[in-house]
Amino acid sequence: MTAAALYGLYIVLAVLAGGVYLALPAERPLVRRVWQAGLIVGAAGLVGLAMYLAWWIGAGFEGRVFFVMFALLAIAGAVGVVTHRRPVYSAVFLVLVVLAVSGLCILAAAEFLAAALVIVYGGAILVTYIFVIMLAQQGGEASYDRRSHEPLAAVIMGFALMAATTQAMVATDPIALHAIEARHVALAGADAEDADARAAESVADTAASPSGTAEPGNVRKVGAVLARDYMIAVQVAGLLMLVAMVGAIAIARKKIDPEDLTEHEVAQLEAAAKAEPPGRFVEPFARVTREHR
């Protein structure tokens, strides 16, 4: 990769960062116009990034068009999450990001991961988020959603992080590739020795698989890796979820000392004490007269 290409990438990333900065919520004059300008600048950055990615990947990869498409969807969705003024829309944009990322995973032959992403993120985590947003924020746009906290500093820091990552990736690339080639050669040598064992194993896999395909699918392979190499990690993950569940219940049921009450809680308790009970008040043993009917 030449230095000119690297600087081109920096320019594209800087344009994208500028678009994010303009689109971030802030109280400034002509806020609508600035937001539209951010949209245009961000779109320009995305188009530049698309062309850059297409050139970078090269025609050797079959799914190049799909890769660029999913990457753009993911990045545009992420910008939407970060910049939208209504939290519910942000959550819906996150669904878009998850779907695009699972598309990228399918392009990388990680079908099980893609399915797990859609099920767990789109099905469970997103519903939790939307549930909490509905619970906590029913009044539409809030004042703290119209203003951000130091947007310029945050965008500059994000851009610096991107630039450093890209630089590191480009700088270490040849070394890493050489190391990996050497490792593959070593692996190929090792493979020749226990090729018979592997062949027997794959025959057993084929016999056991219901579809009878010669090559075990992605789900079978990932399941085998999980069960063989990472069994303890799977158990620890289950334990972690149990601990988190207990912790979440404990947090939600937490009782607060009367002395530690915040002003908001005191006000709410007083309002509840003052409020009239709902419904018409009738004395318990009042005689029913014509007026009551």
Added chain:
Amino acid sequence: MSIVNAYILVGAILFAIGLVGFLSRRNLILMFLSTEIMFQGVILNLVGFGIRHLDLKGQTFALFLIVIAAVEAGLALGLVVLLFRRQGTLDAEDWQRMKG
């Protein structure tokens, strides 16, 4: 260059956007939504390195990452609900005294 670098680049961009959102938004729920975007970036990174090393460890690790993300969402949203009940607002700047 190769497809692996494209995966890592897209993952890094997602991570940076999530970081910007986490640093600049003031809504507590949106801060945690931004962390989810950072998780997506890391997942793409793991998948990309999995292609590079031609094995399944990247995908397997991404599965564990999903477990962590689910746990984090559950606990963080429980805390957010607790904070909202106490203060009546989701503004992160109203909790500045927690900085110490």
